[in-house]
Amino acid sequence: MTAEPSQAYDATADSQARMRPGRPLVPSATIAGRALVVVIAILTFLAALTASGAQLVANASREWRSSVAREVTIQVRPQPRMDVEGAVSKAAGLARSTKGVESVRVFSKGESERLLEPWLGGGLDLVELPVPRLIVVKLTGEAAASDLGALKDTLRRDVPGASLDDHRLWVERLATMAGGVILVGLVVLGLVIAAAALAIGFATRGALAGAKDIVEVLHFVGADDIFIAREFQSRFLRLGLKGGLIGGGAAAFFLTLAGWLAASLRASPGGNEVEALFGSFEIGWSGYGAIGAVVLLVAAVTALVSRETVRRQLRSMA
């Protein structure tokens, strides 16, 4: 194209003319963006709570299991004409000589009887009752299952009435429960992401219907489906990130606040229960990392679902 001399190219005016950076070809008004941001924020909040909750349970369960697994109990049941003190000393000696044992603590007769007080009440004379004697054995991290198995066999053979409880049943139950909670968390997370994907799919179809004239013009000026889908994808990616950050930020704030409240209530009976269940109720860096991962996942799902929805819809258009 050749301009007339009087309208020759002016470099000064040219330097002022440019695209507005980040100006989308698909206007935000046709997307009902605000409503979608709110929906994505709510779903991200729920997903982030679920993910960090599962993480909290997993961490707590790991702590319970490691503390329970680091300890075994030897029980010596009194039998007729048996030297109980001698049997207890022998069992303690066998435990001390076992590899991987950190410390051995023998509960005295009085201490063993006091353990029954919550059930039998105080002030009872338990002299005639064959109260079992307990030995608590703390293990180092190096204790092998074969060493404990050998100790168990030796006790059964050499100390009448003695048995070893390695709390395996408790550990297995805790592991099953924690695994169940984590599985439920993952299922809920999957459902929330699926719900987000459906909401985004519907919103994209609505946006595309609202921008039908724009899409037609883009086709006529030479835009291919990939270009148009990319325009929608970048728009929805921004919406997804915005909603995700709001929802994830709210979840992080909520959990931080809950942790702070739990810490401040630690001295109360309720606080003790919470601490017994969830430890310090702090999600830690891994929890915040899980929230960040959920935000990124939601944004990625938003972009991918919108892109695929647009591409499918465009295939049916001329």
Place this chain on the structure above:
Amino acid sequence: MVRFENVGLRYGMGPEVLKDISFEIEPRSFQFLTGPSGAGKTTLLRLILLALRPTRGLVTVFGQDTSRIEKHELTALRRRMGIVFQDFRLLDHLTTYENVALPLRVQGKEEAAYRGEVVDLLKFVGLGERMHVLPPVLSGGEKQRAAIARALITRPDLLLADEPTGNVDPSLARRLLRLFVELHHFGTAVVIATHDLALMDQIGARRLVLGDRQLHIDD
């Protein structure tokens, strides 16, 4: 370049709105497509633009049979055409400059490579002072000129213009016609759909006349 052979078009089960249309548009040619309002000028342009598919007959565009064309080939063909819509079809959320630059932007070209050309063309069509304005603020004539500039910016092989001077005064209409003629001299085939006899009388170009659902050619 474009070839129609016994083309017919009907919507659904209705009567044919175009019947036995046969013509050819040669490269570097200039023609008017005329006829009374409602004769089917816009419909015929949409057939050339591949926005509509004929119900019968053969349409060949740039040597390709359009009945066998794939979606990705369609985009490549449209990039060789420029279209000026009767209702302008500017994107209201983009400035005049951004609208005119749109065909280059969708081709993935860098803005620095075409900025000067876009500004140049905008000045030529008298929109140098209006390049940062959104279309709702433009007058009908200004929108018309922006739409024409958008169609011309890629220097297409074929320009289709639907009533391109319908909203401008006779002086600007003459200037725009001169622009089309200049484009034609640079090697673009031009089809201008109009019922403006005064405009057609200014140059002795070939006329494709639509009437009674059929086409006759007035060379």
